[in-house]
Amino acid sequence: MTPGRRSSTFSRLLRHGFTDPSAAERLLDLPAMSAVRGDPVLLDALGATADPDLALRSLVRIAEAHEEGERRRFLDTLVTAKPLRDRLLGVLGASEALGDHLARHPHDWQALYTYESTDLHPGVAEFERGLADADDAVALRVSYRRCLLAIAARDVCGTTDVAQAAAELADLATATLRAALAIARAAAPEDAALCRLAVIAMGKCGGHELNYVSDVDVIFVGEPVGGADEAKALQAATRLASHLMRICSETTVEGTIWPVDANLRPEGRNGPLVRTLSSHLAYYQRWAKTWEFQALLKARAVAGDLTLGEEYIQAVSPLVWQAAERENFVPDVQKMRRRVVDNIPAAEIERELKLGPGGLRDVEFAVQLLQLVHGRSDAGLRSGTTLDALQALASGGYVGRADAAQLDDAYRFLRAMEHRIQLYRLRRTHLVPDQEADLRRLGRSLGLRTDPVPAVNREWRRHASVVRRLHEKIFYRPLLDAVAQLGPGEARLSAKAAGQRLEALGYADPVTALRHLEALSSGVSRKAAIQRTLLPVLLGWFADSADPDAGLLGFRKVSDALGQTPWYLRLLRDEGAAAENLARVLSAGRLAPDLLLRAPEAVAILGDPGGLTPRGREHLEQEVLAAVGRADTAEAAVAAARGVRRRELFRTAAADLIGSYGTEDSPAEADPGALVDRTGTAVTDLTAATIAGALRAAVRAEWGDTLPTRFAVIGMGRFGGGELGYGSDADVLFVHEPREGVGEQEAARAANTVVAEMRRLLQLPTADPPLLIDADLRPEGKSGPLVRTLPSYEAYYRRWSLVWESQALLRARPMAGDRDLADRFIALVDPLRYPERGLGEDAEREIRRLKARMESERLPRGADPTLHAKLGRGGLSDVEWTVQLLQMRHAWSVPELRTTGTRQALAAARDAGLIDADDAAVLDEAWVLATRVRAGVMLVRGRAGDTFPSDGRELAAVGRYLGYGPGHVGDMLDDYRRVTRRARAVVEEVFYGG
Template sequence: MTAVPGRRSSTFTRLLRHGFTDPGDAERLLELPDMAPARADSVLLDALGAVADPDLALRSLVRLVEAQPEPDRRALLDTLIAAKPLRDRLLGVLGASEALGDHLARHPGDWRALVTYEAADLHPGVEEFEECLGGVADPVALRVAYRRCLLSIAARDVCGTIDLAETAAELADLATATLRAALTIARTEAPEDAASCRLAVIALGKCGGHELNYVSDVDVVFVAEPAGGADEDVALRAATRLASHMMRICSDTTVEGTIWPVDANLRPEGRNGPLVRTLSSHLAYYQRWAKTWEFQALLKARAVAGDPALGQSYVDAVSPLVWQAAERENFVADVQRMRRRVVDNIPADEVERELKLGPGGLRDVEFAVQLLQLVHGRSDSTLRSGSTLEALGALARGGYVGRVDAAQLDDAYRFLRSMEHRIQLYRLRRTHLVPEDSDDLRRLGRSLGLRMDPVFELNREWRRHAAVVRRLHEKLFYRPLLDAVAQLAPGETRLSARAAGQRLEALGYADPAAALRHLEALASGVTRKSAIQRTLLPVLLGWFADSADPDAGLLGFRKVSDALGKTPWYLRLLRDEGAAAENLARVLSAGRFAPDLLLRAPEAVAILGDPGGLKPRGRDHLEPEILAAVGRAQSAEDAVAVARGVRRRELFRTAAADLIGSYGTEDSPAEDDAGALLEQVGQALTDLNAATLAGALRAAVREQWGDELPTRFAVIGMGRFGGHELNYGSDADVLFVHEPREGVDEQEAARAANTVVAEMRRLLQLPTADPPLLIDVDLRPEGKNGPLVRSLSSYEAYYRRWSLVWESQALLRAEPMAGDPELGARFIELVDPLRYPMEGLGEGAVREIRRLKARMEAERLPRGADPTLHTKLGRGGLSDVEWTVQLLQMRHGWAEPGLRTTRTRQALAAAHGAGLIGTEDAQTLDEAWVLASRVRNAVMLVRGRAGDTFPSDGRELAAVGRYLGYGPGHVGDMLDDYRRTTRRARAVMETLFYDA
């Protein structure tokens, strides 16, 4: 029957529906006489439609049928139609591999290797492959037998009866059998050489790790010893000839192609070194000259051919060296550098398609796993597997990698390796580049089970898995804990009670017995939590020991761990996230203040693992959070409790950032940043207290008046609060001001304002375990005898008629902090003329300020206090610097706008800029003020309570020293430096303040 022009036949339509991209050519092939059984039965056509490339499978099937002897052609097709397992396997291979289709066309009887479908056939090992290769006498026959074995592996692979790991293991076993067969051929052709030496072949790389690709170099090392009384030199020459011949048998190209290159370049000295060495020569090289990467290569060493006893002796001898490699100087950095070099050497036009070496590729997984193995495998033998996937599983079971991370990495690695396998299987060529041609991508996607839109789905899945690999590679490969663990001495990575006590004492633990009890409680048992603790603790112990009080650090860690013991993210955070573990160690061992805050809310540990977690949160963020929480609260007490919770969290964030920042970095030493760090702390505490007061104000108003108070109300910060210079133990100096709303009686407004102040003070003074926020109103007009709150007009009347010079001086730091912003601004307008008087201070006012300063020094310094070490009232301390700067502000602020600031350091800089103080004097005062302020912060952080002088306890004094940058044994230097700095500041103060 003649087809109507332009009309598609039913066969054409069926072929199109079955995934053929060239149904016209497929239809022509099916019309061939030999393909009559295929045309007559739809089973074969359906099976072709299920393979990766139906067009390729049909073309290869036609070639295979035509290559059969005439009587066998129909029998082959009938067998395929009748036997589904054979049909799926043969057509699956033909649709995935053009190269194996070519092999079957050259050797048409080899398809029978796919007939057997029994349990033993599913997982052959080295012995079964040796049987298949047995009896071959020349390289050509070996290649044919090798391809026949490869055919059966590929069939199991594409049909899914073996998974990726089993496929890779079978390929490695086939390679092992092939190396043995090649060595047998070489020995047969040179019996004298074979008799004079013992030769062992050691596989490295993927072959050694039982995870070989379809087409890959087989990395080997040769080791030999004399045999039969032969001289060593004679034996080595004979072994070299055998090894060279064996390599050529596998690597040379013949009419049957090549098997794969045998690469011996990972041997000692690489290409410049002898091909074969004795065992002692290998060991001498590895012990004296080997580089880090050579031990990484030896991680997968496995004896595969030749003398089995010698091969095992080699593996046994080099294995301890492999697991000591992490102790080498800069080991982790060397491995990381090597990985970066690999990426840098990829041609720019290939980096995006490079499946193996590129970012997010297979090497990222393998390097990360190997680095973790080498660091932790020294003390954990369960990690010593040559297989990437087995090692990854062991790392997850041991707690070195998070279970979710390990599962994602396993999934990604399997997908990427499967892509690599199918790319190589097509033409049996060694390549790791993802093809660009759409037909190739379609076949690749379908081979991986992606059928809806193979090209789109393949690219999507590939990019998704590559992104996962890249993210986890960065996380695991570059995490700081690795380098710290690698630097531990042998045996320290696992704690033994016998050695630990001596080590703890040597590290500076005052109570090693108690420390051992903590370690036992944390690390004993077989749980995953204990396993992770055993990884963390040796490193943490060193970090604790780097502090002034290691015992306190370890005790704090146990308390936090007990509190968060059932929280799944806690130990995972310390193990995986950046510098979280080191940050926690620094915080816990630096004093009482931050650990006490943390133990009240242990979940705040998460702050230490967040890259931006240590950055203080400003008032614009905190105030809305607190006000929103107050709005949700059921009562004023609940509202203030919530505000206190936020304050506790933020106090911890600020203290942790301060403590960690005080350690500095190599590029930015802590002492260079002392002033900036101090200002950051002062600003953070100011913002936090302002937001807390705003919350307390809102809670007090809501309790009685709802949303609006009958009078406008503002809180004015004074002292260090208004100056944004709070210490951890500072009170909040404030003034309260109000102004009646329109139509509200002044007495009613005053009663409302006083009620609000009383309620705010009551709420903030409720008993709590949190650090208190104490409101100090002693700087108000008339001091303790005056009303707690005044109207704006009352302030105006008082300041106009009764204000004293000390009150004008106190107002230098006045700044609105909470409440009605417009009222706060009007208060500042009111007091500006007092604090920056026109034409400056008169001589009488200057004398009064000097008199007050002298009286304060004489009367307020605590009895018995050392005036050279008292940070507030002592010689050259905070009072000396601040009164000097404030006198300059009151004298010259009317003429110099830069002096109109509440901040001491800014005012000092402005005075210097205006020529009111010389450069050296300004630097001297600034240095003393920063140092005294930091000492006050340090005392609070270390002792957990405020103090104006250095602690007398030795450990506490040492901890203050560590905060200020003084190492062990340098407490005396710290005190000498403080006295010297403040003595110089006192001299400057006397010149500027007293006109001495």
């Protein structure tokens, strides 16, 4: 070759992707390549392969293996027949092993020359014809590789996709097993005459999704022929099976085919190689482990006596689809997957394509688990092929369409990687290579021609990340275990099964409940399919409440409201404990469902991992004020603020109920006091934010951004104490201070107008729980002005303040408006509520007198004083007055007592030695219990109440909220009386002085 021509060829080879153009030039200069040395068509075709250098090396070896005349005919055909050129060179650039085969058997290139339609997607019959002349193990290997060559050619050229290639490989394996068994029978006709032998494919071969190089998992079933002795027949069958395995597995001069692995048989390698059908059944019915049924999901009769094989499949299939009913089935499968990952060597886990996190097994295990749980009642899911099963799961609504599409895409990519890695040397491996040359060839073989090394790593990691995320989401889905625990026939409700189950679960009106079920789940829509999956589990969760009928009705209403919203059912099916949370909330009473039905989109809260955590006051106030700022009118502004309040009340109520009841994912909270504190703080912060929104709306309606006077809202009572309940009024004081240059009359008029407008806006008709502002604790009570200046408050408190007003001010805390003004108000009243040197005897007597009068006059007529949570014996009033007396006595010298919260003040008094620790614990327990009774009544009835409900079902629901199961309402009332009786004894001692 001349230097000029050499330089030109060298450049062309570089452009075509050769990494060693000098070596390629030398190969092209060999005599065997003289006929095509400078052919541009050939160079273009070589450059299109995964590894042009490898393809050229193998092509030279094949050409050299031909005699002169045959070589010319071969090379002429290669450059003129594009299908052959693409297929042959495509294989040579991807597989060194198949290049070796063609070098040994140079005429086998002709298997790629024809391009008939029957050859595009051959099945078992075509492969059997391709293996028909193989009468021994060596010939079988040659014929097998010739068939494999054709599959690889279709694969690398894109004539078949990865799923079709895997199916063809499984069909070739089937044909090979049949050919091997025929050779074994021919070698031992006397054994063949004694027995029927069926070969059952398992694993990827059984699932029609085999790799290029893989163990072929099998199970052998044998039966005697005619009157043959069973023991002798099984011995004969075992010899035939063993010979079949050797034919496929042993290494000869032509290499090996693949190992035949029978270790999935009963008892594994310790069990007999061949069993009768009855012996298999006896084992599966008595001894089989969960993983064995999972393996049987892919079982398929492929060789030998196919009638016997089908009998085996028919016999074991019911056992497979009952496996999910085994105790701890779902946790066992999940544990098994974790064990597989744990056993991967640490040095390989990051490169493990099959078994590692985000690998092929993650997809397969997730799909199989869903199949085994839901396939009991839906025969459409019973495919042994992963991608077909995934499509069926998506069609049936068991997996989201987007999730299924992502898994399908990722699985195909990972399988394509696995195929190309194995195809190179036809070795059984699942490790992504770490050498640059191997990664380059792998990337190019997958169509990643630009920067193939980083591209293949990037795409692999991206798909693995998708698989890992969706595996965690689907494989560990809480709903799965709940569905698996349903009895036979319950997992997919027919009308008859539903009616029977409703009665058994204790629904009071099963006829109406059945109508709800039919409305939710009838039809062939995807929505109905998902509902049919959810409802059997939800019915059980509803039944675990005091009013399952109400839970089902609420679920229907929410589903009707959100039925066209694509995320709703997907949320319940996929996201954590969302479905169980919703069931608990809907069946717990009226308040939370009523709130949800007015803001159904709030159901998303139940699926958010942080959704049940209350929002802080600053966050809420920012959101409310922003919503108010966007509104056109004051009424619209308050409606927007109410929308936030409605959602956040639902969040708080849901967190309260779920914290009280617990779910599978989140057990009931052990500390009722923590629940009470969290709820009280959340409702208080929400009320403060809502009032701040109403204040902003009232100011904007007339004055724009700036009111002529500074204005602040002071929280009092339970509002100031951070202890508001769901139905509590907000006790407040209003204070203002004229801005510079504004007259007192103008300022007073503006302040009063704002107060009146705030109260009007907050009292507009609404179906939400009311938010009433109560200013009756102001100086002079109802007779006094609604709003005063600081000097006016100072003058009143200096001259006219009564002891009860000082006591009320113990709860005073800034809540909305001008913070500096509010802080100055607090500084003004501190000397009144924390009097220096404590209370005098007259003041203490007055407090006790007022308390005794309240007990005798304010308790409702006919109310049981032992069961009234607010004013009854040992109830809220008893505890709060006792704690407040200690504050007024000692807060001047014990700064820790200067808190507006009852429990915090009680703890401070205990820590300061002002009350015995046991007595403090008794008071705290009673206060928490009484607070929870009031909360429970509101949650159950949807309206406030201070006594236990008289309706039996409502009383049971309150009991459920307080942790009392069915039939224990009497225990609840007895416990309440006991706790409050002990608290009253402490009150008598501490408050009344013994």
